[in-house]
Amino acid sequence: MLTMKDIVREGHPILREKAQDVELPPQQEDIETAKKMLEFLKNSQDPEIAQKYKLRPGIGLACPQIGISKRIIAVHTTDEQGELFSYALFNPKIVSHSVKVTYLEGGEGCLSVDRDVPGLVPRYAKTTVKGTTIDGEQIELKLKGMPAIVFQHEIDHLDGIMFYDRINKENPFSPPTAVILNR
Numbered sequence: 001m002l003t004m005k006d007i008v009r010e011g012h013p014i015l016r017e018k019a020q021d022v023e024l025p026p027q028q029e030d031i032e033t034a035k036k037m038l039e040f041l042k043n044s045q046d047p048e049i050a051q052k053y054k055l056r057p058g059i060g061l062a063c064p065q066i067g068i069s070k071r072i073i074a075v076h077t078t079d080e081q082g083e084l085f086s087y088a089l090f091n092p093k094i095v096s097h098s099v100k101v102t103y104l105e106g107g108e109g110c111l112s113v114d115r116d117v118p119g120l121v122p123r124y125a126k127t128t129v130k131g132t133t134i135d136g137e138q139i140e141l142k143l144k145g146m147p148a149i150v151f152q153h154e155i156d157h158l159d160g161i162m163f164y165d166r167i168n169k170e171n172p173f174s175p176p177t178a179v180i181l182n183r
Ligand SMILES: CNC(=O)c1cccc(C)c1Nc1nc(N2CCN(c3ccccc3Cl)CC2)nc(N2CSC[C@H]2C(=O)NC)n1
Pocket: 044, 045, 057, 058, 059, 060, 104, 106, 107, 108, 109, 110, 111, 116, 117, 149, 150, 153
């Protein structure tokens, strides 16, 4: 099972690389990796297991964070309706998104960042994500709320982007609003 020693921390160059597409249909090795990432998130949210193995709780993880530069992400969270959202996706891609932006009022945390980075992180309020599941099927997810935010955070990791890259440097707490570009 993955533990915190397998999590790469900021400063490691792999977190700033553009990760490679996974060959489809997914090979056994990549399927194993995706399953271990999802298992880590579930374990990290289980009080006993998290305490026993000193896991920091997370709802999202990207493959570069475990030292493998491949386009694989895992998300395990619940949405506003309390519906479980649990996915491991190969080659995830945001295919469309709202103009509206949103953000987590508490800011964002990251398993690869062992410090609090204050500030609001602008995210699209709604996104449509396409990707391939562990079973090899192509799916399209219409996301909003926390799932939408987590998928954006994890897909950013695949492009070497950290959440704090998106915080307004001048005023980290100015509520991000969609800038309507005038023609
Ligand atoms: C600095 N301020 C903050 O972190 C922050 C501060 C307040 C509120 C929020 C909402 C914040 N923000 C934030 N909180 C989370 N968690 C809330 C607690 N939870 C959790 C904790 C315990 C058991 C089970 C679980 Cl489930 C784990 C997940 N997760 C993320 N992110 C950003 S997208 C990827 C995701 C991630 O997994 N990060 C490790 N951001």
